[in-house]
Amino acid sequence: MSGVPGGSQKDTLNDSPVNDLLGPNGADASSNSVRSHESATKRVVLAPFFAMAAWIIPGLGHLALKRWGRALIFFSCVGGLAITGYLLRGNVFPPHSGDLFGTLGFLADASTGIFYVLAKFFERAGPDVSRAAGDYGTRFIAAAGIVNLLSVFDAYEIALGRRTM
Protein backbone atom coordinates (compact mmCIF):
# COMPACT_ATOMS: atom_id res chain seq x y z
CA MET A 1 0.00 0.00 0.00
CA SER A 2 1.51 3.27 -1.03
CA GLY A 3 0.00 5.31 1.79
CA VAL A 4 -0.78 8.13 -0.62
CA PRO A 5 -4.53 8.51 -0.93
CA GLY A 6 -5.58 9.43 -4.44
CA GLY A 7 -2.31 8.25 -5.95
CA SER A 8 -3.94 7.38 -9.25
CA GLN A 9 -5.41 10.87 -9.43
CA LYS A 10 -1.92 12.31 -8.94
CA ASP A 11 -0.67 10.24 -11.88
CA THR A 12 -3.53 11.51 -14.02
CA LEU A 13 -2.80 15.09 -13.04
CA ASN A 14 0.81 14.69 -14.15
CA ASP A 15 -0.46 13.94 -17.67
CA SER A 16 -2.07 17.38 -17.92
CA PRO A 17 -0.95 19.48 -20.90
CA VAL A 18 -0.72 22.39 -18.48
CA ASN A 19 2.55 20.78 -17.29
CA ASP A 20 4.08 21.67 -20.66
CA LEU A 21 3.00 25.26 -20.21
CA LEU A 22 4.29 25.50 -16.64
CA GLY A 23 7.89 24.91 -17.62
CA PRO A 24 10.54 22.82 -15.77
CA ASN A 25 8.74 22.87 -12.43
CA GLY A 26 5.68 21.36 -14.01
CA ALA A 27 7.69 18.86 -16.05
CA ASP A 28 9.60 17.58 -12.98
CA ALA A 29 6.52 17.34 -10.83
CA SER A 30 6.32 13.54 -10.94
CA SER A 31 9.74 13.20 -9.26
CA ASN A 32 9.02 15.42 -6.29
CA SER A 33 5.87 15.37 -4.18
CA VAL A 34 6.30 19.01 -3.10
CA ARG A 35 6.69 20.17 -6.67
CA SER A 36 3.83 17.93 -7.64
CA HIS A 37 1.64 19.67 -5.09
CA GLU A 38 2.76 23.09 -6.38
CA SER A 39 2.12 22.00 -9.95
CA ALA A 40 -1.34 20.75 -9.05
CA THR A 41 -2.05 24.08 -7.35
CA LYS A 42 -0.93 25.98 -10.46
CA ARG A 43 -3.16 23.79 -12.61
CA VAL A 44 -6.13 24.54 -10.38
CA VAL A 45 -5.34 28.25 -10.66
CA LEU A 46 -4.80 28.18 -14.45
CA ALA A 47 -7.73 25.92 -15.37
CA PRO A 48 -10.37 28.68 -15.05
CA PHE A 49 -8.38 30.83 -17.49
CA PHE A 50 -8.44 28.06 -20.08
CA ALA A 51 -12.16 27.67 -19.47
CA MET A 52 -12.64 31.44 -19.86
CA ALA A 53 -10.65 31.41 -23.12
CA ALA A 54 -12.79 28.52 -24.38
CA TRP A 55 -15.92 30.51 -23.58
CA ILE A 56 -14.82 33.84 -25.10
CA ILE A 57 -13.64 32.34 -28.39
CA PRO A 58 -14.89 28.77 -29.00
CA GLY A 59 -11.88 26.48 -29.38
CA LEU A 60 -9.34 28.93 -27.96
CA GLY A 61 -9.07 27.03 -24.67
CA HIS A 62 -8.29 23.80 -26.52
CA LEU A 63 -5.88 25.66 -28.80
CA ALA A 64 -3.98 26.94 -25.74
CA LEU A 65 -3.92 23.36 -24.42
CA LYS A 66 -2.50 22.16 -27.77
CA ARG A 67 -5.64 20.24 -28.69
CA TRP A 68 -5.71 21.46 -32.30
CA GLY A 69 -8.32 19.03 -33.58
CA ARG A 70 -10.84 19.80 -30.88
CA ALA A 71 -10.20 23.53 -31.20
CA LEU A 72 -11.01 23.40 -34.91
CA ILE A 73 -14.07 21.20 -34.38
CA PHE A 74 -15.54 23.40 -31.65
CA PHE A 75 -14.86 26.67 -33.45
CA SER A 76 -16.42 25.35 -36.67
CA CYS A 77 -19.45 23.77 -35.04
CA VAL A 78 -20.25 26.59 -32.61
CA GLY A 79 -19.62 29.21 -35.30
CA GLY A 80 -21.64 27.27 -37.88
CA LEU A 81 -24.60 26.82 -35.55
CA ALA A 82 -24.58 30.42 -34.30
CA ILE A 83 -24.14 32.09 -37.71
CA THR A 84 -26.78 29.87 -39.32
CA GLY A 85 -29.10 30.78 -36.44
CA TYR A 86 -28.51 34.47 -37.05
CA LEU A 87 -29.03 34.10 -40.81
CA LEU A 88 -32.31 32.30 -40.12
CA ARG A 89 -33.20 35.39 -38.05
CA GLY A 90 -33.47 33.59 -34.74
CA ASN A 91 -34.25 35.42 -31.53
CA VAL A 92 -31.23 36.67 -29.56
CA PHE A 93 -32.18 37.04 -25.89
CA PRO A 94 -31.09 40.25 -24.16
CA PRO A 95 -29.47 40.18 -20.67
CA HIS A 96 -32.52 41.59 -18.85
CA SER A 97 -35.45 39.72 -20.31
CA GLY A 98 -37.51 39.70 -17.10
CA ASP A 99 -38.72 36.09 -17.09
CA LEU A 100 -37.13 32.73 -16.38
CA PHE A 101 -37.25 31.41 -19.94
CA GLY A 102 -35.74 34.63 -21.23
CA THR A 103 -32.94 34.37 -18.69
CA LEU A 104 -32.27 30.75 -19.66
CA GLY A 105 -32.28 31.80 -23.30
CA PHE A 106 -29.83 34.58 -22.56
CA LEU A 107 -27.52 32.18 -20.70
CA ALA A 108 -27.59 29.76 -23.64
CA ASP A 109 -27.01 32.54 -26.19
CA ALA A 110 -24.26 34.21 -24.14
CA SER A 111 -22.45 30.87 -23.93
CA THR A 112 -21.50 31.29 -27.59
CA GLY A 113 -18.95 33.90 -26.45
CA ILE A 114 -17.74 36.18 -29.24
CA PHE A 115 -20.60 35.07 -31.49
CA TYR A 116 -23.10 36.62 -29.08
CA VAL A 117 -21.31 39.94 -29.46
CA LEU A 118 -21.35 39.54 -33.26
CA ALA A 119 -25.11 38.87 -33.34
CA LYS A 120 -25.95 42.39 -34.54
CA PHE A 121 -23.39 42.09 -37.35
CA PHE A 122 -24.90 38.87 -38.73
CA GLU A 123 -28.53 39.66 -37.96
CA ARG A 124 -28.86 43.26 -39.13
CA ALA A 125 -32.58 42.95 -39.92
CA GLY A 126 -33.32 41.69 -36.41
CA PRO A 127 -35.12 38.49 -35.37
CA ASP A 128 -38.23 37.25 -37.14
CA VAL A 129 -39.90 34.44 -35.23
CA SER A 130 -43.18 34.84 -37.11
CA ARG A 131 -41.82 32.25 -39.58
CA ALA A 132 -40.67 28.73 -38.72
CA ALA A 133 -37.15 29.54 -39.95
CA GLY A 134 -36.79 32.22 -37.26
CA ASP A 135 -37.88 29.73 -34.61
CA TYR A 136 -35.30 27.26 -35.92
CA GLY A 137 -32.71 30.01 -35.79
CA THR A 138 -33.45 30.53 -32.09
CA ARG A 139 -32.77 26.82 -31.48
CA PHE A 140 -29.59 26.92 -33.56
CA ILE A 141 -28.19 29.79 -31.46
CA ALA A 142 -29.13 28.08 -28.18
CA ALA A 143 -27.58 24.80 -29.38
CA ALA A 144 -24.38 26.66 -30.30
CA GLY A 145 -24.24 27.97 -26.73
CA ILE A 146 -24.78 24.52 -25.23
CA VAL A 147 -22.09 22.98 -27.46
CA ASN A 148 -19.68 25.74 -26.43
CA LEU A 149 -20.57 25.17 -22.78
CA LEU A 150 -19.60 21.51 -23.22
CA SER A 151 -16.31 22.63 -24.78
CA VAL A 152 -15.68 24.96 -21.81
CA PHE A 153 -16.13 22.08 -19.36
CA ASP A 154 -13.95 19.88 -21.56
CA ALA A 155 -11.14 22.47 -21.64
CA TYR A 156 -11.40 22.87 -17.86
CA GLU A 157 -11.16 19.13 -17.29
CA ILE A 158 -8.21 18.80 -19.68
CA ALA A 159 -6.41 21.69 -17.98
CA LEU A 160 -6.90 20.03 -14.61
CA GLY A 161 -5.56 16.75 -16.02
CA ARG A 162 -8.71 14.81 -15.23
CA ARG A 163 -9.23 14.09 -18.91
CA THR A 164 -6.22 12.79 -20.82
CA MET A 165 -7.86 12.09 -24.18
Next chain:
Amino acid sequence: MTASCVICAFLSHPHDPVRGSHFFAMSLFALLVSVALAGLTKRTAQERIKYAASCFLKFLAVAIAIGWLMFPFSH
Protein backbone atom coordinates in the same frame (compact mmCIF):
# COMPACT_ATOMS: atom_id res chain seq x y z
CA MET B 1 -23.88 38.44 -53.39
CA THR B 2 -23.57 38.44 -49.60
CA ALA B 3 -22.94 35.37 -47.46
CA SER B 4 -26.46 35.77 -46.13
CA CYS B 5 -27.92 35.41 -49.64
CA VAL B 6 -25.82 32.32 -50.42
CA ILE B 7 -26.88 30.51 -47.25
CA CYS B 8 -30.50 31.58 -47.65
CA ALA B 9 -30.41 30.16 -51.19
CA PHE B 10 -29.31 26.79 -49.78
CA LEU B 11 -31.86 26.95 -47.00
CA SER B 12 -34.81 27.33 -49.35
CA HIS B 13 -36.20 24.97 -51.94
CA PRO B 14 -37.15 26.41 -55.37
CA HIS B 15 -40.51 24.61 -55.55
CA ASP B 16 -41.41 24.21 -51.91
CA PRO B 17 -39.48 26.73 -49.85
CA VAL B 18 -40.89 25.70 -46.48
CA ARG B 19 -40.34 21.95 -46.80
CA GLY B 20 -36.93 22.31 -48.43
CA SER B 21 -35.65 24.72 -45.85
CA HIS B 22 -36.99 22.64 -42.94
CA PHE B 23 -35.20 19.49 -44.04
CA PHE B 24 -31.98 21.31 -44.87
CA ALA B 25 -32.00 23.19 -41.57
CA MET B 26 -32.58 19.95 -39.66
CA SER B 27 -29.80 18.17 -41.57
CA LEU B 28 -27.36 21.02 -40.97
CA PHE B 29 -28.23 21.07 -37.28
CA ALA B 30 -27.79 17.28 -37.04
CA LEU B 31 -24.46 17.42 -38.87
CA LEU B 32 -22.94 20.19 -36.75
CA VAL B 33 -24.11 18.73 -33.44
CA SER B 34 -22.94 15.23 -34.44
CA VAL B 35 -19.47 16.50 -35.34
CA ALA B 36 -19.25 18.45 -32.06
CA LEU B 37 -20.28 15.40 -30.01
CA ALA B 38 -17.84 13.21 -31.91
CA GLY B 39 -15.03 15.68 -31.23
CA LEU B 40 -15.96 15.78 -27.58
CA THR B 41 -16.26 12.05 -26.92
CA LYS B 42 -13.83 10.34 -29.31
CA ARG B 43 -10.08 10.59 -29.62
CA THR B 44 -8.91 9.40 -33.04
CA ALA B 45 -10.06 10.78 -36.39
CA GLN B 46 -11.41 7.40 -37.46
CA GLU B 47 -13.47 7.01 -34.29
CA ARG B 48 -14.77 10.55 -34.66
CA ILE B 49 -15.85 10.05 -38.28
CA LYS B 50 -17.62 6.79 -37.45
CA TYR B 51 -19.37 8.29 -34.42
CA ALA B 52 -20.34 11.50 -36.25
CA ALA B 53 -21.78 9.54 -39.20
CA SER B 54 -23.69 7.20 -36.88
CA CYS B 55 -25.01 10.10 -34.77
CA PHE B 56 -26.01 12.10 -37.87
CA LEU B 57 -27.95 9.19 -39.38
CA LYS B 58 -29.69 8.54 -36.04
CA PHE B 59 -30.65 12.21 -35.80
CA LEU B 60 -32.23 12.05 -39.27
CA ALA B 61 -33.91 8.69 -38.64
CA VAL B 62 -35.46 9.82 -35.35
CA ALA B 63 -36.58 13.17 -36.82
CA ILE B 64 -38.23 11.49 -39.83
CA ALA B 65 -39.84 8.85 -37.57
CA ILE B 66 -41.24 11.53 -35.24
CA GLY B 67 -42.42 13.48 -38.29
CA TRP B 68 -44.39 10.47 -39.53
CA LEU B 69 -45.75 9.80 -36.05
CA MET B 70 -47.10 13.36 -35.95
CA PHE B 71 -48.51 13.13 -39.48
CA PRO B 72 -52.00 11.85 -38.47
CA PHE B 73 -52.43 14.80 -36.09
CA SER B 74 -51.81 17.32 -38.87
CA HIS B 75 -55.15 16.50 -40.55
